């Protein structure tokens with residue numbers, strides 16, 4: 160693309176900034192002097208480019224919502240290493256066909272990179288020597304499987320030709336290797352991992368470039384119309400940031416220019432309805448490219464596509480897809496529960512995270528909150544040792560099993576990122592996005608700022624944030640005001656912060672003239688109904704969707720296709736008098752602290768409204784218990 164050359168100087172500034180920030184997830188090109196004027200004004204740089212902290216710097220507090228899930232994930236990643244590390248590497252060691260080889264084996268190569276990404280993030284967070292050694296050794300083993308020409312896919316050089324099915328998944332596996340190796344390089348500083356990633360990138364460009372039209376071999380695919388290859392663009396941009404290899408950026412530019420689904424989305428602003436996991440990965444790549452080339456028109460279109468996905472395809476629980484696909488029908492709950500593939504949930508988080516990082520818009524932080532507190536946690540068992548493939552809205556969870564293991568290597572990548580999503584930084588402004596108990600030391604342009612957040616959320620809407628800053632620090636703290644609150648107030652050193660503090664979804668508190676600040680945040684967490692489609696509704700408390708779980712409601716019938724329960728419009732919380740008589744007779748509840756809320760609903764079996772106990776969707780359905788989340792409104796049943 161000729162425009163690439165015009166933008167070279169700007170990209171150079173962006174690259175320098177990025178390399179200085181190695182270990183974080185974005186560059187801040189908006190601080191650089193642009194060599195050319197932005198092509199469109201759909202987006203203002205002044206609002207833009209916040210930085211997520213490194214996973215090394217944010218520690219979750221044991222009292223917080225995420226802590227036990229994060230540490231369950233640490234155990235799980237160790238378990239995966241103990242039981243599957245040979246299998247993960249075997250996918251690269253014996254890539255040839257063997258009799259009885261299952262069709263699913265062609266994507267066995269995706270697991271190593273996924274595991275390396277998640278395990279490296281958690282290892283640097285805990286700082287545990289054994290974990291760090293485990294990831295470094297695994298990365299070294301993975302690197303040894305690269306062919307001399309850079310190839311890291313399915314076929315051995317002397318092997319037979321790949322069949323169509325294998326060709327479709329060949330780059331997919333290398334895409335995941337790129338993800339893991341680049342994370343390992345960024346967080347562990349291991350240049351050998353960057354070199355291996357770099358050779359994979361060169362191999363891709365050499366094998367498939369240049370791309371001159373929509374008929375390019377790169378876009379041909381029996382299974383998914385080339386999506387399994389086009390997903391690589393985001394990682395090629397990430398690789399470019401570290402290597403400044405222009406061939407990579409030019410290749411990505413050609414893909415974006417010629418790939419019909421991307422062209423269609425960038426011209427219409429409408430989502431291309433396809434496999435949601437791959438779609439989010441492709442869109443995340445488009446955002447990364449637009450960010451690097453400062454193409455704000457392209458970025459605005461990607462934002463429009465994101466809006467379209469939220470409007471028509473995102474479940475209230477924050478994930479998308481039925482049977483790994485999107486269609487133009489209304490969203491509905493389905494009895495077989497084949498909704499919200501965990502891979503789609505995590506990739507949606509990464510796409511949304513990219514949009515937040517480049518725009519700083521609070522709506523993306525709020526969307527991350529929704530997905531993390533609902534679909535992501537729901538897909539993980541409470542102890543962290545099991546994962547859902549589909550994340551159903553009703554019945555019991557079917558923990559992952561079978562020859563395809565994509566989700567139980569994708570889910571841990573999402574949990575591994577939770578500490579990074581709580582805060583963000585721009586210059587000397589600090590953003591608080593999640594109300595999670597945690598401590599961190601953030602690098603700002605005014606120096607290091609130490610933060611402690613003690614939060615009672617999601618149990619109640621109260622969080623105390625204390626900051627320690629350098630003596631000459633001048634900056635601001637911006638605390639996100641969620642859309643779901645109706646009352647939100649902040650006290651600084653005991654004094655109410657004026658209501659005119661709001662800037663783009665955040666309450667802005669200036670920090671100057673002191674080295675210690677204490678802020679008390681208080682908000683309500685209202686109960687509300689949210690429409691799924693037509694007369695189908697979910698009950699929501701703040702960002703959390705609630706479910707009826709049979710463990711708390713043993714005499715409630717949640718079965719089959721029946722709609723025995725309907726919910727009144729004016730739903731409200733009631734005091735829980737006793738739920739013990741309804742207790743689940745199955746295994747002992749592993750989450751003694753599981754929250755419960757009482758509401759009255761209608762039940763076709765009774766003439767009077769009756770009380771049921773709700774619990775967060777994220778905790779529902781463990782231990783084989785039936786649960787249900789979507790209900791018709793009373794009086795509107797068809």
Ligand SMILES: [Zn+2]
Nearest residue numbers: 500502565566
């Ligand atoms: Zn999956």
